[in-house]
Amino acid sequence: MRKNATPSLSPRGEAVREFQKQGYEEWKGDHDYGKRWAVEGFFSAVKRCFGETVRAASPEGMVREVKRKFALYNWAAKM
Template identity: 40%
Template structure:
């Protein structure tokens, strides 16, 4: 049976069906704003930067030092990104 404009087909996934109904109701652009669609790439880039700078393993041996190492790397990454932004802005 062909799909008709406005007909919702969730293919067995109720959550997808609800989201499709919401998109049809408010429009795709408004739905994207509502859901924060498009922010994932920022997170992916941040993790990519961290892995490129620090590698993808923790070198500590206990849970407490894992946390400390992770916090230290996050602080260093934030500082690095701040410096990089300031350097790019001065061009």
């Protein structure tokens, strides 16, 4: 974000004003900024190991299958 950015009345403008007032570290903590990359990395790793598709036909079965994949990935990562 530019230091000389002119905030507007939009939601982004409000975020710019808040960022400028608080500073980066406090703003980052308040908004959990930077945590998405860890989740995206985890999903990417699971998909690399097990593929992007599920075989179950029902939504409940899909959820169970994905939960098993996540559990197996976590178990294997701890070894």
